[in-house]
Amino acid sequence: MGYPGRLAVLLLVAATATAVVAHNDTGEHKNYLVIVRAPYEYDTNVYKNVSSWHASLVSSVCDQAKEQLDADPEAATRLIYSYRNVINGFAARLTEDEVHHMSEKDWFLKALPEKTYQLMTTHTPRMLGLTGPMFHPGVWNRTNMGEGMIIGILDGGIAGSHPSFDGTGMPPPPAKWKGRCDFNSSVCNNKLIGARSFYESAKWRWEGIDDPVLPIDDSAHGTHVSSTAAGAFVPGANAMGSGFGTAAGMAPRAHLAFYQVCFVGKGCDRDDILAAIDDALDEGIDVLSMSLGDDSAGDFAADPIALGGFSAVMRDVFVCTSAGNQGPLPATVANEAPWLLTVAAATTDRSFPADVKLGNGVEITGESHYQPSTYGSVQQPLVMDTSADGTCSDKTVLTAAQVAGKIVLCHSGGNLTNLEKGSILHDAGAVAMIIIFPVDAGSVIMLKAHALPATHVAYKELDKIMAYVNSTQSPSAQLLFKGTVLGNRLAPVVAPFSSRGPSRQNQGILKPDITGPGVNIIAAVPMPNGLPQPPNEMAYKFDVMSGTSMAAPHIGGIAVLIKKAHPTWSPAAIKSAMMTTADTMDGRRMQMLDQDGRPANLISMGAGFINPIKAMNPGLVYNQSAHDYIPYLCGLGYNDHEVTSIIHPAPPLSCKQLPVIHQKDLNYPSIVVYLDKEPYAVNVSRAVTNVDNGVAVYAASVELPASLSAKVTPDLLGFREMNEVQTFTVTIRTKDGQTMKDRIAEGQLKWVSRKHVVRSPIVVSRKKFFKENAMANNGQRVGDS
Incomplete structure (x- = not known):
C-alpha cells in the first residue's frame, strides 16, 4: 500500500546520486531508524522531495538499495x-x-535498532458531567459535542461498520482534512473520515503480517x-445484558481518523508509529489519542510517542497518552514527556453486584457483567480446584465428574485466562464460577462476561469463604445477581494496574498527569x-x-470538547485547564482512595480525576509554547543533536545559546521539588495566564505538612484583561532548617478568586528518586538512606 509523499519504489537520481559503495548484502537485515545530523537538508534543485533524498542516502551504502531475501523472491x-x-x-x-559504513558519513547522527511498543461507553458521559442534569446544561451543550473537530486514534484495527461510527446526521469534515479512508463508501462516512494501516516496518519483523488492505484485526x-x-449515539447498548443505556463517546459529533499501527500478538512497531x-x-487532526507506549520509559530522543508528540504540539495538536498498566509498582509510568498528557485509570461509580450467599447464610460481595435471567438462584454444591495453585488451570482436574452441577471456586492466575477457565468449566457442566481476584487488586474488580454464570470477588473475602468451606463436609453456595447500580460513592478509586510515578526520565515533573475512567468501560x-x-x-x-488504554480516549475526547470551546488555546493551556480543576475527592467528598483502601497519592493519580465542567472555565492556566x-x-542533559532531533522540523539550535530551565521551573501545572541540600529550601518559578473575562484578583493558599513551610511571592495576583500574564515564585523549605523526616510529603498550591480555584499539586521529597543522569543510567533507583 503506497502513502502520499512517501517512497514506495526507491528513486535514484541517475546523474547526481551519491556514488554507490558495494558491500556484502548477505548479512541479516534489520529495521533501523536512522537520524540525520542537523543542519543537513536536501537540495531542492537535485531532489524533488525528502523521500528521494533519503533514498539517495540509503543507496550510498547499499547495493543499489535493493536486496534479495529468501522469504521474498522479489526485489x-x-x-x-x-x-x-x-x-x-x-x-x-x-x-x-551497512550501518557501520553509514556511520562514517558526515550526515549520519545515529541508528536505532527496531523496537516494539504495546497497547496499554453507556454511562461515563453522564458521570463526567458532559450531558448535565436538567436545567443545568453540560459540556455537550456548550461545545456542540465537538462538531467540526477531528480526533486521530493510533491503535490496532477498527470495526468501521459498527453503529458507533455511523455518520448519519454528521456534517462533512472541515476543509482542512487532507486524509483518506481505505474502507469503501458504505463504511467511510462523515463520522469515520480516515482509516489506514501502517505496517511497512512490522511486516519485516513478524511472519504473517502481510498488507492488511484494510485497518482491521x-x-x-x-x-x-x-x-x-468519539463514538456516535447508539441506543440499547449493553455488555451481556448489563449496563443498558445509550452509548456515546466523549465527543460524539467529532470526526474520527483512525491509524492502525498495532497488530494482534505482535505489538506496535516504532517506525510504523x-x-x-x-x-x-x-492530514489535519486536532487531537491525537494514543493508548500505547514503552513501559521501559526510553529517553525522549528515541521514543516515537515523545518525538511525534512534540511535532504535534508544534502544530497545536493536543496529544493524550496512557500511563501504562504496570501498577501498582512505583516508577512504572510510561509516556513521561511533559508535552504529553499522561492518563492514569480509576473506577467509575457504576457497579454490577453479584453476591455469593454461602450455605451458612453469609453473603460475600461480588460483581458480574453477565447476569442471566435464566440462572436459578438456589444453593448448589461448592467445590474448589484441588490442584496446587487453585487457579483452575489444569484441565485434567476440571472434569465433568469433578465439577458438573456445581459452583467452582477459582483463583485468578495460572496459565489460563479467566475467560478460558470459564469456557472449560462450562463445557464440563459446571453451573457457575467464583473468581477470587489477586491480593494486589484490592477492592477493584475488573469484569469480564464468561461462558457460564460467574462472579468476581476481592481477595479480602477469601478468608470468610474458606472458614465456611472448612466448617462443613458439604459446602454450598448460590449467586445473587442484582443488576446494575449507579452512584457508588467510593468511586473513583485508582485502579491497581494503573502505572505509578515517579517519572524516570524527568523526575522533576509529576507523572501521571491526571486520572480518567478506565475500569469496566x-x-x-x-x-x-x-x-x-x-x-x-x-x-x-x-x-x-479495563486499562489505562480506556482512560486515555476519555480524556482525548474531552480535549476535543475543550478545544472546540477554546480554539485559540495551546495544548499546554488545555492540559493545565484539566489538571488544575481535577477532583481529588470521591463521591463521599473524602480523599480518593487507592485500590488498597488507603488515600491515593499524587504519583498514582496525578492532579486528580478529570472534571470536564470545571476544565471548560479554569480561570487561570499555566501556558507555554x-x-x-x-x-x-537542554537542562535534562540532551546534547544539541538530540534536542534538534526531538524538535524537528524546527531549525537546529545550540543549548549554549539558551538559558537552561530546570525541571522544577518548567511552567507546569504541578510542582515537584527536592529538599536534598542545605539550606533545605527551593524556589520555584511559574507564570499564569488569565483566560476568564473581566477583572479578577487571586489569593495564594498553600497546604503542606506542618514540618514544611511555603511562601508565595507575590501572594496576590490581579488581572484586568483576558490573556494577561502574571509571574510568581514559591519558596518551599523545612521549618527547622534540617533535612526532611519523611521520604515524601504532598500538598497543594491554590490560587483562589471569587469564581475559581486553580489548584496545583505539590510533591516534596528529601532526595532524588533516581541518579541524577537517569538517561545515562537507565533510571537506576537510588535506595533510601
Whole structure:
C-alpha cells in the first residue's frame, strides 16, 4: 500500500546520486531508524522531495538499495519510511555492516535498532458531567459535542461498520482534512473520515503480517478506544445484558481518523508509529489519542510517542497518552514527556453486584457483567480446584465428574485466562464460577462476561469463604445477581494496574498527569469475548474492557470538547485547564482512595480525576509554547543533536545559546521539588495566564505538612484583561532548617478568586528518586538512606 509523499519504489537520481559503495548484502537485515545530523537538508534543485533524498542516502551504502531475501523472491526496497514532520530521518532495512559504513558519513547522527511498543461507553458521559442534569446544561451543550473537530486514534484495527461510527446526521469534515479512508463508501462516512494501516516496518519483523488492505484485526482494542473518544449515539447498548443505556463517546459529533499501527500478538512497531503520526499531522487532526507506549520509559530522543508528540504540539495538536498498566509498582509510568498528557485509570461509580450467599447464610460481595435471567438462584454444591495453585488451570482436574452441577471456586492466575477457565468449566457442566481476584487488586474488580454464570470477588473475602468451606463436609453456595447500580460513592478509586510515578526520565515533573475512567468501560467491539450466545442483539456489539488504554480516549475526547470551546488555546493551556480543576475527592467528598483502601497519592493519580465542567472555565492556566520546552530539554542533559532531533522540523539550535530551565521551573501545572541540600529550601518559578473575562484578583493558599513551610511571592495576583500574564515564585523549605523526616510529603498550591480555584499539586521529597543522569543510567533507583 503506497502513502502520499512517501517512497514506495526507491528513486535514484541517475546523474547526481551519491556514488554507490558495494558491500556484502548477505548479512541479516534489520529495521533501523536512522537520524540525520542537523543542519543537513536536501537540495531542492537535485531532489524533488525528502523521500528521494533519503533514498539517495540509503543507496550510498547499499547495493543499489535493493536486496534479495529468501522469504521474498522479489526485489524489495530498503527504504521503509521517509519522515517529514516527526524526525529528521528515515526507517530502512540494513545490515550491521551497512550501518557501520553509514556511520562514517558526515550526515549520519545515529541508528536505532527496531523496537516494539504495546497497547496499554453507556454511562461515563453522564458521570463526567458532559450531558448535565436538567436545567443545568453540560459540556455537550456548550461545545456542540465537538462538531467540526477531528480526533486521530493510533491503535490496532477498527470495526468501521459498527453503529458507533455511523455518520448519519454528521456534517462533512472541515476543509482542512487532507486524509483518506481505505474502507469503501458504505463504511467511510462523515463520522469515520480516515482509516489506514501502517505496517511497512512490522511486516519485516513478524511472519504473517502481510498488507492488511484494510485497518482491521481480531482485536477489540482499537474499536473500543475509538468509540470511547468519539463514538456516535447508539441506543440499547449493553455488555451481556448489563449496563443498558445509550452509548456515546466523549465527543460524539467529532470526526474520527483512525491509524492502525498495532497488530494482534505482535505489538506496535516504532517506525510504523512515527509514520502514522507523520501523516496524521499533515492530514489535519486536532487531537491525537494514543493508548500505547514503552513501559521501559526510553529517553525522549528515541521514543516515537515523545518525538511525534512534540511535532504535534508544534502544530497545536493536543496529544493524550496512557500511563501504562504496570501498577501498582512505583516508577512504572510510561509516556513521561511533559508535552504529553499522561492518563492514569480509576473506577467509575457504576457497579454490577453479584453476591455469593454461602450455605451458612453469609453473603460475600461480588460483581458480574453477565447476569442471566435464566440462572436459578438456589444453593448448589461448592467445590474448589484441588490442584496446587487453585487457579483452575489444569484441565485434567476440571472434569465433568469433578465439577458438573456445581459452583467452582477459582483463583485468578495460572496459565489460563479467566475467560478460558470459564469456557472449560462450562463445557464440563459446571453451573457457575467464583473468581477470587489477586491480593494486589484490592477492592477493584475488573469484569469480564464468561461462558457460564460467574462472579468476581476481592481477595479480602477469601478468608470468610474458606472458614465456611472448612466448617462443613458439604459446602454450598448460590449467586445473587442484582443488576446494575449507579452512584457508588467510593468511586473513583485508582485502579491497581494503573502505572505509578515517579517519572524516570524527568523526575522533576509529576507523572501521571491526571486520572480518567478506565475500569469496566462499556464500549464498541467487533464481537464480545467469552459468551457463546449474547443475550440480545446489541450485546453482540459492545463489551467491557479495563486499562489505562480506556482512560486515555476519555480524556482525548474531552480535549476535543475543550478545544472546540477554546480554539485559540495551546495544548499546554488545555492540559493545565484539566489538571488544575481535577477532583481529588470521591463521591463521599473524602480523599480518593487507592485500590488498597488507603488515600491515593499524587504519583498514582496525578492532579486528580478529570472534571470536564470545571476544565471548560479554569480561570487561570499555566501556558507555554512548544519552543518553551527546548531550554528544559537542554537542562535534562540532551546534547544539541538530540534536542534538534526531538524538535524537528524546527531549525537546529545550540543549548549554549539558551538559558537552561530546570525541571522544577518548567511552567507546569504541578510542582515537584527536592529538599536534598542545605539550606533545605527551593524556589520555584511559574507564570499564569488569565483566560476568564473581566477583572479578577487571586489569593495564594498553600497546604503542606506542618514540618514544611511555603511562601508565595507575590501572594496576590490581579488581572484586568483576558490573556494577561502574571509571574510568581514559591519558596518551599523545612521549618527547622534540617533535612526532611519523611521520604515524601504532598500538598497543594491554590490560587483562589471569587469564581475559581486553580489548584496545583505539590510533591516534596528529601532526595532524588533516581541518579541524577537517569538517561545515562537507565533510571537506576537510588535506595533510601
